[in-house]
Amino acid sequence: MGRSPCCEKEHTNKGAWTKEEDERLINYIKLHGEGCWRSLPKAAGLLRCGKSCRLRWINYLRPDLKRGNFIEEEDELIINLHSLLGNKWSLIAARLPGRTDNEIKNYWNTHIKRKLYSRGIDPQTHRPLNSVITSTPKKRSNNNSSSNNTNTTSTAANDNVVFQINMQKTKKQEVSELIVMSNINNENEDSNSSSGVTTEEVYPELNLELSIGLPAQQNPIISSSCIKVNDESSNQKKKTGVCLCCNLGFQNSQACSCKPRAIATRIITPQNNLYRYYSSPLDS
DNA sequence: AAAGGCACCAACCGCACGTGC
DNA sequence: TGCACGTGCGGTTGGTGCCTT
Known part of the structure; x- marks a missing residue:
């Protein structure tokens, strides 16, 4: 038996949030604080699912969010943290006050990847691009055949002892x-x-x-x-x-x-x- | 001016984890 | 121990605006 859906999809709004919805959510959290996202929409009078409310709050409405462009230091920090942690956006975001995992993830995919490519660095492995092509991969059993792994230039990635983070791991x-x-x-x-x-x-x-x-x-x-x-x-x-x-x-x-x-x-x-x-x- | 391509980013989706019963 | 539930995470999608042709 599958899991019950997080909300009744027929009776929820989807897509962009309106100003009124934002205000409702902000006011409710101001009064009651975060938590129990499932019951929040009903209590706040929102026709949204709890997950949607949580996401909207965390990624957009939270008062401590830093808006605006990333500065060079943040770029470099993200690159270094990504080389250590891989696509663990929440961990990376924890090191960047006021930034969200979603924001960093988007920024990575739109800006930093390109930046690294222009430097001749493979953004997935943080190794020079030519080494990705020339390195001879060691034979390694690939237990993780997860479709989540979208890295198609996998030679260097397979070699990567450190950051072959299995998505199934706890x-x-x-x-x-x-x-x-x-x-x-x-x-x-x-x-x-x-x-x-x-x-x-x-x-x-x-x-x-x-x-x-x-x-x-x-x-x-x-x-x-x-x-x-x-x-x-x-x-x-x-x-x-x-x-x-x-x-x-x-x-x-x-x-x-x-x-x-x-x-x-x-x-x-x-x-x-x-x-x-x-x-x-x-x-x- | 219109159409198509592209970049950006908010939001969604599915899955995994942690916890309580 | 197993199940249900709430929550969090990472990948992906779709809407919007800008740029180029």
């Missing part, structure tokens, strides 16, 4: 993948002196330039829950798993799985001008 898996990426980088830094192999050599497409637009983290939060995700083997437990989401400034975003409980329960003690973070019982 958010936690994705976050843990990001953390693994982070640790690959850290471990390579540790072992580079002995092996002489750099991260860039092992993962040429790995762009972990984490300095991009990072917020100043005075007390970097080491997420215990992220450590749990990260540490498959017990001997790694002594390693500090730095939550990449927190490092990227996503600690307030949904992507950060360590967000609420970790902050609420963590005990912080200054020691040698450093802070130690203790796992809460919930984390174990």
Whole structure:
């Protein structure tokens, strides 16, 4: 049995929103706040489905939205974040205050893609276009035959160890993948002196330039829950798993799985001008 | 001036995830 | 454990305005 539709399609308006509808929605949210989108249209007297109301609010009516053109710094930040996160528009939007995922997605498809092409960079892989053509793909089982993957120039994409983000993965898996990426980088830094192999050599497409637009983290939060995700083997437990989401400034975003409980329960003690973070019982 | 092409962007759609029961 | 529901996300579509011919 399929899911019930989110609304009665026969009795809902579609298409562009009128000024009156906007005002109704704004007034209702001002009075009652966001939430329970399904019941909102009826309560607000709107002939729209809840999803439509949510989208209209988030993408257009929210008061904290920044309108207007993207500036050069935002362009570069989007490009860098996309190289790290792929088409995770909501994650990228979380790093750009006042911008929505939809706005960034549209901007990417209309402006940045072209910009990267003009620079000779493949926007999907962030590698030079000629390397997309010349690189010899390693054979790799392609479990993800999802039609969502619209990348037809897939040679470099298949090679891309880092950003072959399976659309079926859960958010936690994705976050843990990001953390693994982070640790690959850290471990390579540790072992580079002995092996002489750099991260860039092992993962040429790995762009972990984490300095991009990072917020100043005075007390970097080491997420215990992220450590749990990260540490498959017990001997790694002594390693500090730095939550990449927190490092990227996503600690307030949904992507950060360590967000609420970790902050609420963590005990912080200054020691040698450093802070130690203790796992809460919930984390174990 | 009209027609066609193109770019832009708001909105829609389907699916996946998280949560409560 | 499984189901239903609410919500969020990413891909796609369609309307509109501008530009070119």
